Amino acid sequence: MIKTDISKLRRFLEKKLDQKRFEHTLGVTYTAAALAMCHSGDTKRAQIAGLLHDCAKCIDNDKKIAICEKHNIEINEIERKNPFLLHAKVGSYIAMHKYKVNDDDIVRAILNHTTGRPNMSQLEKIIYIADYIEPGRTQAPRLTAIRQEAFRDLDKALLIILEDMLVYLDSLGGDIDPMTRKTYEFYKNYDQNNNKEFNQ
Ligand code: FE
Numbered sequence: 001m002i003k004t005d006i007s008k009l010r011r012f013l014e015k016k017l018d019q020k021r022f023e024h025t026l027g028v029t030y031t032a033a034a035l036a037m038c039h040s041g042d043t044k045r046a047q048i049a050g051l052l053h054d055c056a057k058c059i060d061n062d063k064k065i066a067i068c069e070k071h072n073i074e075i076n077e078i079e080r081k082n083p084f085l086l087h088a089k090v091g092s093y094i095a096m097h098k099y100k101v102n103d104d105d106i107v108r109a110i111l112n113h114t115t116g117r118p119n120m121s122q123l124e125k126i127i128y129i130a131d132y133i134e135p136g137r138t139q140a141p142r143l144t145a146i147r148q149e150a151f152r153d154l155d156k157a158l159l160i161i162l163e164d165m166l167v168y169l170d171s172l173g174g175d176i177d178p179m180t181r182k183t184y185e186f187y188k189n190y191d192q193n194n195n196k197e198f199n200q
């Protein structure tokens with residue numbers, strides 16, 4: 001049983017995030033709770049991870065780098081060039097040390113919410129997907145199909161998101177964290193092995 005008080009956590013985060021990010025955070029939180037309900041997951045863990053997933057998003061880039069350096073959190077080449085990516089690593093650190101979250105699955109869900117990773121836990125998938133489909137999101141292609149799929153099959157929803165994410169990142173022409181591609185390859189093979197069909 002996790003003792004974290006959800007409404008207290010929400011009030012804390014309201015102070016730490018700008019309004020837009022806080023609205024997004026609430027969207028991710030209740031979307032994650034709904035996905036957990038749908039897939040027989042733990043709604044409390046989903047809400048805590050949802051509330052905290054972007055807890056480091058509004059910290060200045062310089063400060064994010066300083067936090068990493070101070071606490072020996074590794075910064076890869078791509079993160080060095082795009083420090084906003086560090087909000088996942090810094091966020092998981094803050095969740096553990098400031099918000100005293102000692103549930104590994106929640107910490108990992110925060111840590112992996114930007115790139116995903118092969119073989120994610122159900123909670124990690126839920127946060128990754130909720131981040132993409134929460135009601136405040138309007139830009140992504142195939143959003144309607146992905147939203148429906150998320151409430152049927154998390155792995156399929158994940159694969160469509162990763163596919164679209166790679167197309168989008170490619171179109172920007174910048175660096176792509178290799179983990180995003182690794183995650184995509186993993187779920188593509190997983191899907192083939194399971195003979196799952198897409199109905200988009
Ligand atoms: Fe984020």
Ligand code: FE
Binds near residue numbers: 053131
């Ligand atoms: Fe987010």
